[in-house]
Amino acid sequence: MEREGFLKKMTESNEEWDFIIIGGGATGLGIAIDAANRGFRTVLLEQSDFAKATSGRSTKLVHGGVRYLQKGDIGLVVEALRERGFMLKNAPHLVKSQRFIIAGYRWWEKPFYSIGLTLYDLLSGSMSLGRSKPVSKKEVIRRIPQIEKRNLRGGVQYFDGQFDDARMAVNMMQTAIDKGASVVNHTAVTALTKDSDGRVAGVRASDTIGGVEFKLRGRSVINATGIFADSIIRMDNPDEQPLVMPSQGVHLVVDRSFLGGDDAIMVPKTSDGRVMFGVPWHGRVILGTTDVPVKEFMLEPRALEEEVDFILETAGRYLEKKPERKDVLCVFAGLRPLAAPKKNSGAAKTKEISRRHKLIISESGLVTITGGKWTTYRQMAKETLDLALKANGMEPGVCNTSTQRIHGYVSNPDHSKRTHIYGSDLPEIMKLMTENPEYAEKLDERFDFTVAEVVWAVRKEMARTIDDVLARRLRILYLDARASVSMAPKVASVMAAELNRDIEWEIQQVSEYNAIASGYLL
Numbered sequence: 403m404e405r406e407g408f409l410k411k412m413t414e415s416n417e418e419w420d421f422i423i424i425g426g427g428a429t430g431l432g433i434a435i436d437a438a439n440r441g442f443r444t445v446l447l448e449q450s451d452f453a454k455a456t457s458g459r460s461t462k463l464v465h466g467g468v469r470y471l472q473k474g475d476i477g478l479v480v481e482a483l484r485e486r487g488f489m490l491k492n493a494p495h496l497v498k499s500q501r502f503i504i505a506g507y508r509w510w511e512k513p514f515y516s517i518g519l520t521l522y523d524l525l526s527g528s529m530s531l532g533r534s535k536p537v538s539k540k541e542v543i544r545r546i547p548q549i550e551k552r553n554l555r556g557g558v559q560y561f562d563g564q565f566d567d568a569r570m571a572v573n574m575m576q577t578a579i580d581k582g583a584s585v586v587n588h589t590a591v592t593a594l595t596k597d598s599d600g601r602v603a604g605v606r607a608s609d610t611i612g613g614v615e616f617k618l619r620g621r622s623v624i625n626a627t628g629i630f631a632d633s634i635i636r637m638d639n640p641d642e643q644p645l646v647m648p649s650q651g652v653h654l655v656v657d658r659s660f661l662g663g664d665d666a667i668m669v670p671k672t673s674d675g676r677v678m679f680g681v682p683w684h685g686r687v688i689l690g691t692t693d694v695p696v697k698e699f700m701l702e703p704r705a706l707e708e709e710v711d712f713i714l715e716t717a718g719r720y721l722e723k724k725p726e727r728k729d730v731l732c733v734f735a736g737l738r739p740l741a742a743p744k745k746n747s748g749a750a751k752t753k754e755i756s757r758r759h760k761l762i763i764s765e766s767g768l769v770t771i772t773g774g775k776w777t778t779y780r781q782m783a784k785e786t787l788d789l790a791l792k793a794n795g796m797e798p799g800v801c802n803t804s805t806q807r808i809h810g811y812v813s814n815p816d817h818s819k820r821t822h823i824y825g826s827d828l829p830e831i832m833k834l835m836t837e838n839p840e841y842a843e844k845l846d847e848r849f850d851f852t853v854a855e856v857v858w859a860v861r862k863e864m865a866r867t868i869d870d871v872l873a874r875r876l877r878i879l880y881l882d883a884r885a886s887v888s889m890a891p892k893v894a895s896v897m898a899a900e901l902n903r904d905i906e907w908e909i910q911q912v913s914e915y916n917a918i919a920s921g922y923l924l
């Protein structure tokens with residue numbers, strides 16, 4: 403078992419790592435790939451599971467951000483469009499091109515959005531995913547059969563990327579390992595260690611499954627913990643001002659019949675001035691999102707009633723088949739690590755490097771990166787590593803992540819099949835079933851998820867809890883939370899056999915999973 407092997411190596415050897423990365427979301431995993439690729443001895447510790455926090459709860463778009471175009475932030479859009487191209491090229495089994503329609507109900511909307519989206523397309527240059535263009539009323543209805551037809555005047559089509567965020571994180575973890583990094587989940591950093599000059603020289607960590615506590619020495623420690631960034635910064639300097647102020651975004655998942663086709667809709671301006679999406683995903687539709695400041699930093703944030711009402715009400719305005727609470731298959735909330743306003747910027751003992759995301763180096767040498775977007779993870783990783791290397795007087799090496807294929811890469815994935823998410827690993831999963839016919843058994847007769855996928859998730863994808871399997875490997879929690887609860891006991895028994903656990907463990911796991919899943923049900 404790879405996880406346990408890495409933990410053994412970490413606890414038993416006293417080697418000095420070049421990089422200790424805290425956090426296994428998009429940002430930390432991106433840094434681990436880049437660091438390992440440049441030949442550095444790299445370790446990554448994730449307190450829960452890969453993409454358990456913000457990175458598994460996104461709108462699942464790989465995009466330049468039409469919203470930023472509206473705000474005139476061209477530089478950010480150009481950078482994100484370039485990164486979108488790299489993601490599509492390097493992980494085609496998980497990222498695909500998606501057509502979006504903006505429906506126009508007022509005379510000026512069609513020409514206005516046509517101009518904006520033509521510019522959006524032009525900014526992507528040679529990495530364009532398809533031409534933006536105005537479309538007739540008939541065409542809008544053909545593409546989105548359930549669109550509200552009253553006063554509809556036509557629309558505009560444009561293309562963006564769409565992906566499976568948590569699967570991408572899992573495959574990024576495997577890529578980092580393929581390149582030589584040691585990566586573990588369910589292992590929390592509990593303290594930073596310092597040398598006699600007060601420089602950060604390592605971490606204390608705790609394996610939350612095995613209960614083992616250990617220390618690691620590192621030349622550079624990178625804090626890539628998203629909304630939790632301040633908790634690590636305070637381990638370094640308890641008096642440091644807060645860097646992050648979380649803002650919650652909620653999504654609802656409904657049946658695909660609410661759009662009625664394969665195209666997505668984008669509402670450029672909701673009643674609260676935001677952008678709202680309705681995007682087909684794994685045979686369902688994701689509706690969202692919201693933007694509500696919150697005070698608590700949680701791994702399992704919960705949607706507020708008013709957020710649910712707002713999404714249903716906004717979707718209902720644009721769709722003839724109006725979603726209601728009873729139609730919601732899953733509700734999930736994610737927290738954005740927005741920059742906290744500085745009370746007294748002169749007092750902060752940190753140096754701000756970038757505005758798009760927050761990249762900061764403290765006096766003790768701790769490097770913190772937070773904010774940004776999934777889409778720009780690779781660029782953020784590069785900047786973070788370049789800064790950490792410079793600060794430590796280390797050779798920069800060559801960053802070649804723009805051409806680094808992500809584990810599972812296949813050149814011609816068939817996105818019409820659910821199993822496309824496994825990419826080049828699929829034949830291995832099929833082989834498991836051929837060699838062990840009992841693994842072909844379905845977890846639930848209504849779905850095509852098999853026992854083999856659970857076995858694979860444990861053996862090859864580091865899944866250690868039912869939540870790891872159902873939420874982020876199979877994704878059924880996000881597609882149909884109630885159905886996922888019915889699969890939990892079967893998953894527990896398959897995992898127990900793989901991990902050599904007893905019936906008490908199974909009971910405990912099912913009970914913990916039910917508690918988590920209850921937060922995804924309306």
Ligand SMILES: Cc1cc2nc3c(=O)[nH]c(=O)nc-3n(C[C@H](O)[C@H](O)[C@H](O)COP(=O)(O)OP(=O)(O)OC[C@H]3O[C@@H](n4cnc5c(N)ncnc54)[C@H](O)[C@@H]3O)c2cc1C
Nearest residue numbers: 425427428429449455456457460461463591628651776777
């Ligand atoms: C609602 C919403 C929708 C979004 N939609 C999109 C989108 O469609 N496209 C896009 O490009 N971007 C999107 N984003 C932004 C994107 O999701 C984030 O920028 C990205 O996921 C942040 O990744 P991260 O690795 O920085 O943080 P996280 O994913 O939060 O990862 C941080 C990790 O650090 C771990 N950690 C914390 N403390 C410790 C510790 N002490 N020890 C070890 N590990 C620790 C956590 O468990 C967590 O897994 C969206 C964000 C939100 C909130």
